[in-house]
Amino acid sequence: MRAVLKRTRHRDGAKKYRSSSVSMSFIRSERKCIEILRILKDHPEPVGAKRLSELMSERGFVLTDRAVQYYLSYLDDMGFTKKVGNRGRLLTAKGISETERALVDERIGFIISRLEKLAFKSDFNPETGRGNVGYNLSVVPEDQVNGVSGAFDEVIESGYSFFSRYKIIDTDPRIPSGYAGFLTVCSITMDGVLQKMGVPVRMAYGGVIDIKNGKPLGFSNLIGYRGTTIDPLSLFITSGNTSIGQTCAEKAGSVLANVRQVPQDAADLVSEGSRLMRECGFLFPVDMGSGVLNTPVDPCRISLIAYSGMNLIGNAVEKGFELRNEIGAGNMPFSFFE
Template identity: 60%
Template sequence: MTPSIRSERKYLEILRILAESHEPLGAKRLSEKMAERGFVLSDRAVQYYLQYLDEMGFTAKVGNRGRLLTEAGIAESKRALVEEQIGFIISKLERLAFRSTFDPVTGKGTVAYNLSLVREEDLPGVTAAFDEVASAGYGFLNTYRVVETDPRIPDGHIGIMTACSITLDGVLQKMGIPTRLEYAGRIAVDENGSASFLDLIGYRGTSVDPLHLFVSAGLTSINRLVTAGAGVALANVRAVPSAARSRVEEAVGLMEERGFNFPARRGIGEFNLPEHPYRLFIAAFTGMNMVGNAVEKGYTVKTEIGAGTTPFEYLVGATGSR
């Protein structure tokens, strides 16, 4: 088995599947998952790749249940998939937009969500930080849900679900409006509610979610925003045909009635964004503002942006802000 195997598309996809899995996977299950992604491989062929991964120390057997990536395997997956990751973030979010079914007219359907993990002992402080953002109206949705029973939540931790703003893209698409998520950015809001972007990162040229970068780099002042009325929050920007403006205004207005939040003037085309003769930009606050406020207060919060979809009622039906 030669080192060239490490550049093969099938090898990379097996690495990706193992990296995404929260449980051991055997050759049969890996073969099934590969088929779901368009790769037809027999169990024996999968074993060929697994043998190489074992020899390199990238995988470890877990009894008869299958294999998990080792620490070396996790490092290999990050190295091997870095180029593959360019475009992966936006592709994942676009899939969620397509899968969401929320209808702002009826208030029914599914919305995309983010899943944050916090230590059990930190939960009161973290939820207090989330509540500050929700009360001030700077989350994408002014509610969140505390989750305790989910296989993705490790021992000693609690999960918190917040609405993901890619839900807006799903709403617009289902109205027949072509939508393209373009940027994540830092948005400065003053005491009068006026807003302008300080920085933008394009979703289509990055291997990590830009919102994570802004939070981890300490480039927000969300706590100052929610307590003093002026500060720097996070928002993302999508583009639609300018001819669809009236329908977009209708959609955003309906979503505001359901508790969703947008920057000044409903987030439509009124910012210091690149001008385009035929495209209209729409900005929406993100659920990561809740996370950012908690991080600014010193809490450790690990968040998967675009973790899945859930019924809208499940989020808005939580007690209080939760």
């Protein structure tokens, strides 16, 4: 996106954009445009200015509806977006290409920043079973709901999930007509619980862990959350690095897990927090310690390993179902999943 957002209206009434030297104001404007494009890329249905304003606010950009309309007008003229009646905007093929190209350096660390924000807002108390948890949203065609539900159940029953329940919804503005939504508890909820207990926790890696005879052997692949522009576990799913269905059926294969790091001195607190969460239906940890399951050794920290709720999604994808996923979609009351 190389043009500068300076709009003028000529005598003929046409809107024109003129170039100027790169300034801090332009950089901020460009970032806002890129965020709008990213949001549209995540939505198959048209998105209006009001909803875009809300979503931009969640990402740290406070814009009025009128300001959003200004940026959308610019993006229309650039050919990155197109207006669909009064319903809102869709991303064009050119816009998709621009989104994937632009500001790669700015996107490094975006995933972990978003998850850390969810962790801070997750105030779930495992002692009372009340409070907010982080969640993921998967949107699927209505005719695939039963199949996806079966794939989710298979993972939960085999013990390779983070939480023992999920919910199916169809009344949400993010869910298009003819689709249904699956809500799963995001493992970032654990970070929120530990933080509230006074334990500094670091989401370190997402990885593929090998299973044999129902027991974890070790990680075969790890990606650090702080050095990537995309969600590591989503990448492993789409690249075919998992065999979740096979693992559920044969107790041998590869599934997804996350690695968190906590101070060694906090081990007892972490064990207590894990115990309380298991009583609420959570299924972890897989292991805890220094250098366990091929994790990097840290002289001051230990690794806390948990199977990911993404295994539910991964199993459905392996079976050929069509899911559009929003990882770390927000926070909601834990009671919704009871």
